[in-house]
Amino acid sequence: MNLNIKDTFSTELPADPILENSRRQMREACFSFVTPKKTSNPELIHVSPEMMEVLGISQEDLTGSEFLNVFTGNSVLPDTKPYAMCYGGHQFGNWAGQLGDGRAINLAEVEHKDQRWAIQLKGAGETPYSRTADGLAVLRSSVREYLCSEAMYHLGVPTTRALSLALTGDKVLRDILYNGNPAYEKGAVVSRVAPTFLRFGNFEILAAQQDFVTLKKLTDYTIKHFFSHLGKPSKETYLAFFNEVVDLNIEMVVHWQRIGFVHGVMNTDNMSILGLTIDYGPYGWLEGFDFGWTPNTTDRQYKRYKFGTQAEIIQWNLFKLANALYPLIEEASGLEEILRNYNRKYIIKYNEMMRSKLGLFKEDKDDTLLIKDLESVLHLTETDMSIFFRNLGKFNPAKAGEGTEIVKDAFYLPEELDEVIQKKWDKWFAAYAKRLKLETLSSDERKIKMDQINPKYVLRNYMAQLAIDAADKGDYSIIEELFELLKDPYSEQLDHEKWFVKRPEWARHKVGCSMLSCSS
Numbered sequence: 001m002n003l004n005i006k007d008t009f010s011t012e013l014p015a016d017p018i019l020e021n022s023r024r025q026m027r028e029a030c031f032s033f034v035t036p037k038k039t040s041n042p043e044l045i046h047v048s049p050e051m052m053e054v055l056g057i058s059q060e061d062l063t064g065s066e067f068l069n070v071f072t073g074n075s076v077l078p079d080t081k082p083y084a085m086c087y088g089g090h091q092f093g094n095w096a097g098q099l100g101d102g103r104a105i106n107l108a109e110v111e112h113k114d115q116r117w118a119i120q121l122k123g124a125g126e127t128p129y130s131r132t133a134d135g136l137a138v139l140r141s142s143v144r145e146y147l148c149s150e151a152m153y154h155l156g157v158p159t160t161r162a163l164s165l166a167l168t169g170d171k172v173l174r175d176i177l178y179n180g181n182p183a184y185e186k187g188a189v190v191s192r193v194a195p196t197f198l199r200f201g202n203f204e205i206l207a208a209q210q211d212f213v214t215l216k217k218l219t220d221y222t223i224k225h226f227f228s229h230l231g232k233p234s235k236e237t238y239l240a241f242f243n244e245v246v247d248l249n250i251e252m253v254v255h256w257q258r259i260g261f262v263h264g265v266m267n268t269d270n271m272s273i274l275g276l277t278i279d280y281g282p283y284g285w286l287e288g289f290d291f292g293w294t295p296n297t298t299d300r301q302y303k304r305y306k307f308g309t310q311a312e313i314i315q316w317n318l319f320k321l322a323n324a325l326y327p328l329i330e331e332a333s334g335l336e337e338i339l340r341n342y343n344r345k346y347i348i349k350y351n352e353m354m355r356s357k358l359g360l361f362k363e364d365k366d367d368t369l370l371i372k373d374l375e376s377v378l379h380l381t382e383t384d385m386s387i388f389f390r391n392l393g394k395f396n397p398a399k400a401g402e403g404t405e406i407v408k409d410a411f412y413l414p415e416e417l418d419e420v421i422q423k424k425w426d427k428w429f430a431a432y433a434k435r436l437k438l439e440t441l442s443s444d445e446r447k448i449k450m451d452q453i454n455p456k457y458v459l460r461n462y463m464a465q466l467a468i469d470a471a472d473k474g475d476y477s478i479i480e481e482l483f484e485l486l487k488d489p490y491s492e493q494l495d496h497e498k499w500f501v502k503r504p505e506w507a508r509h510k511v512g513c514s515m516l517s518c519s520s
Contacts (some may be wrong), residue, residue, distance in 0.1 A: 001057060001066050001067055003058075003108070005079060005110060006110065009111055009118070009221070010033075014028060015032070016029040016128070018032070019033060021127065023128055026086045027211065029212075030202065030206075031106075032086065032128045033081050033104055034128065036074075036076075036121055037073055039168035039169055039187070042069070044165075046164065046352070046480065048162060050150075056110065071166065071189070071191040073105070082106060084101035085100060085104075086202070087201035087205050088208055089200070089270075090267060091267075092298075098205055099128025100128070100340065101129055102130040102131060103135040104127075107120065107121060116225070117193050117194070120130070120192050120194075120197055123136050136172045137172070140512065141174075141188075141281070142189065147464060147467065148459055149162035149280065150162055150487070155259055156255065158252045159276055159278075160192050160278050162191065165431050167188050168186075173247075195226060196225070198272070198273040199269050200320065200321045203209050203215065203218065203325060207327060210308060212327045216233075222273060223237060223241055227240075235329050235330070245318070246341075247345070249317075249318060250345055252314075257307075257310065257350065257353065260385040260458070261458075262305070262306070263277065264282040264439050265279065265305060266305045266313045266317065267297060276449065281296075281516070285458045285459065285460055287384055287460070288412060290391040294306040294307070296518065300515065351368055356449075356450075359436070359449060360439065361439060367435070370435055374432075377424050381413060382416075384412065395433075397432070400432070401429075403425060456493070457486060457493070457499055459512065461513045462510070463482060464512070478481075485499060
């Protein structure tokens with residue numbers, strides 16, 4: 001395996017001078033060198049052909065033992081020194097202090113076809129940041145991250161990617177529901193890939209420690225390698241950098257809202273500096289359209305990270321990043337102005353997105369009201385978001401009275417559509433039909449464009465759980481089926497219609513199919 005190693009993070013930034021793998025607080029360093037834990041009986045479950053090509057890995061490389069050993073942590077690439085990043089973070093609104101890569105180990109950076117990629121193992125053992133944890137991962141969480149990373153990419157959502165999924169042959173003790181009933185599960189490792197895994201928390205920890213020298217080094221490094229078009233470091237450059245991070249994160253969260261994705265743990269240490277979706281834990285897709293839904297059991301009471309507040313939380317997190325960058329700028333006005341513009345930018349992008357979901361490609365002053373009215377009606381009964389918007393493309397404005405019939409498969413309990421609710425739906429469809437008459441596209445042309453915005457297939461939690469249950473028994477066929485299905489989520493794929501259905505009733509309250517814990 002001949003990868004083009006071009007390490008920058010571990011060669012240009014200060015390292016922790018202590019080499020032993022002990023838990024400790026870090027100072028004046030961005031990372032610690034660490035060696036992945038060897039596993040007893042590693043076995044590859046799945047490898048992404050696309051990511052192999054992206055990294056310059058050949059099919060021949062798969063046949064030898066090196067690929068398996070490197071991407072399960074049993075050997076290290078020549079001339080590389082794996083490491084774990086140091087970062088802090090605000091968790092559920094509270095400063096948590098030092099966190100860091102507790103179960104992620106960065107192997108190396110690879111350059112291929114003028115693109116740079118950082119390769120990381122998740123679940124490869126303890127690091128100085130593991131605190132009281134073991135640094136390992138289990139099969140169920142690894143399957144979810146592997147499938148979701150690639151599914152999100154093909155949905156057009158900014159995301160980290162996944163290269164491989166493997167079993168370790170070791171057992172890992174986990175308390176899946178945090179209810180005092182731990183059990184041993186199959187250990188696994190995911191190899192995930194991104195241009196960088198830098199998070200808001202990497203900057204926050206240095207600012208909190210008042211280590212402004214290292215903060216400047218990290219910020220200059222980030223601009224040099226990922227925002228080089230901004231030019232040489234200066235106060236103006238730092239402001240421009242922050243503004244771009246804001247724009248990237250707005251783009252990301254608008255995509256989340258478009259497809260009904262809920263991250264579940266939007267702590268600042270889970271926010272990518274590149275606006276990538278990162279750290280797939282207790283995530284989920286909306287089944288019933290519900291601004292108040294969260295997939296995270298830890299968030300059940302306060303619902304800080306529910307679907308309807310994701311954009312607001314992004315803004316809150318960006319405020320914390322602005323505080324971290326302030327020591328480099330020493331003037332608040334520029335940062336404050338950028339943050340003030342957040343809502344305006346988001347609302348513009350959100351309304352553009354929602355118009356595209358509705359097939360409205362000419363802007364009209366009443367579109368915002370039409371969108372808000374739809375969101376209200378969608379909350380009246382449990383209505384599957386993905387199926388509703390996908391089937392809405394079949395709506396004929398000349399037959400407005402048939403609106404609910406067109407989308408009926410999206411209703412979980414059709415019997416709840418009483419006379420009052422039906423009248424509200426009829427009123428909305430009448431307004432929608434009237435609005436569509438302002439468009440110049442034919443119904444067929446509109447449907448084609450809407451189908452490119454509204455996915456037919458998403459990774460519903462029950463689908464991932466079926467793959468997990470089968471994989472736990474040694475059957476990886478559902479992983480392969482879903483992997484292939486989700487590479488083309490906007491196509492009809494008529495031979496896979498069984499996946500274009502509402503969540504089955506058996507999955508409504510089943511562990512792993514509804515809400516999940518942070519260990520998921």
